[in-house]
Amino acid sequence: MSFIIWLIIGGIIGWIASLIMKTDAQQGVFLNVVVGIIGALLGGWLAGMLGIGGGSINDGISFTSILVSLIGAIVLLAIVNLFRRGRVR
Numbered sequence: 001m002s003f004i005i006w007l008i009i010g011g012i013i014g015w016i017a018s019l020i021m022k023t024d025a026q027q028g029v030f031l032n033v034v035v036g037i038i039g040a041l042l043g044g045w046l047a048g049m050l051g052i053g054g055g056s057i058n059d060g061i062s063f064t065s066i067l068v069s070l071i072g073a074i075v076l077l078a079i080v081n082l083f084r085r086g087r088v089r
Contacts, residue, residue: 005061039071052068
C-alpha cells in the first residue's frame, strides 16, 4: 500500500513541478510520476549533500520531504529544459 501512496505523491509532485516550470502541456500522467519520483531521489541526494534532514526516503512523508522532492523535481525539469531547448524556462 505504501508503494501506491509513493506513486500518487510522486505524481502530484511531478505535476506541481511541471506547472511551475510550464511543461505541463508536454507531459502526461506517467511522465509526471516519473519526474516526481526521480526528482524526489535527486532532491534527497542534494539534501543529503547539503546536510538538510528530511530528504531521505526512510524519513517517511513529511512537509520537509515533500518540499525537498518538489525542489528536486524542479531542478530535474530545469536540467531537461536546458538540454532540450538550450535554456531554462
